[in-house]
Amino acid sequence: MLYENGKPFHDYVDADKGLVDRVIFSDQAIYELELERIFARAWNFMCHESQIPKAGDFFLSFIGEESVIATRDKKGELQVLLNSCRHRGNAVCRAEEGNARSFLCTYHGWTYGLDGQLIGVPGYKDFYHEQLDKSQWGLVKAKVASYKGFVFATMDPEAVDLDEYLGPVGRMSIDLLAAQGPLKMVAGVQKNIIGCNWKLAVDNLFDYYHVGISHASAFMSNFRARDPEAPPAPPRFSFGKHRVWLGDYGHAIGGPRIPTDEMANIIAHDNPNLDETWRHRDDARAILGDQAIESVGHPNIFPNLWVTEANQISLRLPKGPTGCEIWWFTLVPEGLDEKQHEEAIRGANHQFGPSGFLEQDDGENWDQSTRQTMGVVARRYPLNFSMNLKHGEVITPADGGAPYVDTAINEHAQLWTYRAWADWMDAESWAALKASRTPVPSDRL
Numbered sequence: 001m002l003y004e005n006g007k008p009f010h011d012y013v014d015a016d017k018g019l020v021d022r023v024i025f026s027d028q029a030i031y032e033l034e035l036e037r038i039f040a041r042a043w044n045f046m047c048h049e050s051q052i053p054k055a056g057d058f059f060l061s062f063i064g065e066e067s068v069i070a071t072r073d074k075k076g077e078l079q080v081l082l083n084s085c086r087h088r089g090n091a092v093c094r095a096e097e098g099n100a101r102s103f104l105c106t107y108h109g110w111t112y113g114l115d116g117q118l119i120g121v122p123g124y125k126d127f128y129h130e131q132l133d134k135s136q137w138g139l140v141k142a143k144v145a146s147y148k149g150f151v152f153a154t155m156d157p158e159a160v161d162l163d164e165y166l167g168p169v170g171r172m173s174i175d176l177l178a179a180q181g182p183l184k185m186v187a188g189v190q191k192n193i194i195g196c197n198w199k200l201a202v203d204n205l206f207d208y209y210h211v212g213i214s215h216a217s218a219f220m221s222n223f224r225a226r227d228p229e230a231p232p233a234p235p236r237f238s239f240g241k242h243r244v245w246l247g248d249y250g251h252a253i254g255g256p257r258i259p260t261d262e263m264a265n266i267i268a269h270d271n272p273n274l275d276e277t278w279r280h281r282d283d284a285r286a287i288l289g290d291q292a293i294e295s296v297g298h299p300n301i302f303p304n305l306w307v308t309e310a311n312q313i314s315l316r317l318p319k320g321p322t323g324c325e326i327w328w329f330t331l332v333p334e335g336l337d338e339k340q341h342e343e344a345i346r347g348a349n350h351q352f353g354p355s356g357f358l359e360q361d362d363g364e365n366w367d368q369s370t371r372q373t374m375g376v377v378a379r380r381y382p383l384n385f386s387m388n389l390k391h392g393e394v395i396t397p398a399d400g401g402a403p404y405v406d407t408a409i410n411e412h413a414q415l416w417t418y419r420a421w422a423d424w425m426d427a428e429s430w431a432a433l434k435a436s437r438t439p440v441p442s443d444r445l
């Protein structure tokens with residue numbers, strides 16, 4: 001075993017020098033502890049409420065590696081149920097989504113209501129002599145809550161409530177989408193498996209350093225074009241202007257900012273391949289405030305939900321220390337005509353997902369990065385997260401908004417994610433995590 005039992009996880013992340021030990025990306029024992037201390041404890045994204053609008057609608061999701069059913073019961077309440085029969089453990093739901101009146105286990109026929117209650121047991125009278133207390137043998141239930149239609153669940157009864165968990169940075173992450181207007185989820189989720197550690201996929205979502213190199217060919221092909229006749233959309237980012245928010249429990253938003261006057265120029269050019277007009281609406285500014293309205297960066301809701309600003313959201317689901325299943329959900333504004341709807345989906349498909357230009361490039365790099373954490377020699381050398389470290393001053397807005405840093409391109413959000421990872425891994429309970437987590441920095445990054 002590579003992981004030395006008892007060694008604090010903070011020893012694997014040197015926040016002062018910006019170094020991260022490669023062992024955390026491929027060690028089986030560390031991975032198993034992540035499932036216990038991070039995924040079984042955190043609020044995990046399940047689905048969007050528009051995917052399960054009616055009673056009986058369900059959507060199969062994951063908490064760590066465990067299958068869970070997100071559903072709406074007869075009263076219309078959201079439920080998240082562990083997809084495992086209490087008799088011999090069989091999965092009670094095999095379809096990825098659909099509508100059901102109840103969940104009948106195909107092994108021996110125990111039947112569960114939409115709220116998880118055990119409602120039917122073959123032979124209840126004759127074989128169990130009516131002595132089986134059905135009220136005690138329902139499906140295991142998660143705590144469920146939603147924020148602006150985004151449904152989350154936790155399996156830890158001690159978890160803080162969702163609002164406290166998300167805090168201003170987690171809420172802002174979702175607001176960056178919600179501020180664009182009412183959205184609905186496109187049917188179907190694109191799923192593919194990459195041979196990488198899930199943390200390297202999360203790390204990359206904040207990474208603008210790689211864009212010009214990894215995605216050079218994608219940009220040459222004008223892959224985002226909805227109207228191929230239109231000139232290429234103007235670049236939306238520079239290396240010089242970045243804004244970063246670090247949030248409690250490991251959430252972060254990192255990436256470029258476009259000052260309001262520069263954004264006005266982009267909008268004035270009216271390029272069909274880059275619609276940013278929503279950023280000039282008063283209601284959007286009221287939701288986001290003066291700082292977030294300028295962000296075109298990427299948020300991660302810890303541990304594994306990437307909310308892109310381009311109407312796609314992604315889960316990085318752990319599948320062993322060296323496997324990650326990537327899920328892509330596409331949201332579209334309500335009220336689009338058929339052509340606009342098609343264009344929005346085509347734009348999303350060209351960007352991320354199995355057929356996306358960008359993730360084809362990225363996946364290859366993450367796979368190789370993961371492989372190179374396994375070598376006995378390579379493992380002696382940490383990875384480097386020192387870009388612009390200690391060159392960012394934290395600004396606390398006078399209006400009470402979340403503290404942020406204006407800086408050039410950097411790796412603050414990545415390093416923060418690993419610091420938070422160590423907090424979660426070192427804590428033996430929610431109470432310990434609350435007491436010992438690293439405070440959001442208020443001076444320098």
Ligand code: FES
Nearest residue numbers: 085087088105108
């Ligand atoms: S395993 Fe489900 S009824 Fe036996």
Ligand SMILES: [Fe+2]
Nearest residue numbers: 210214358362
């Ligand atoms: Fe990328």
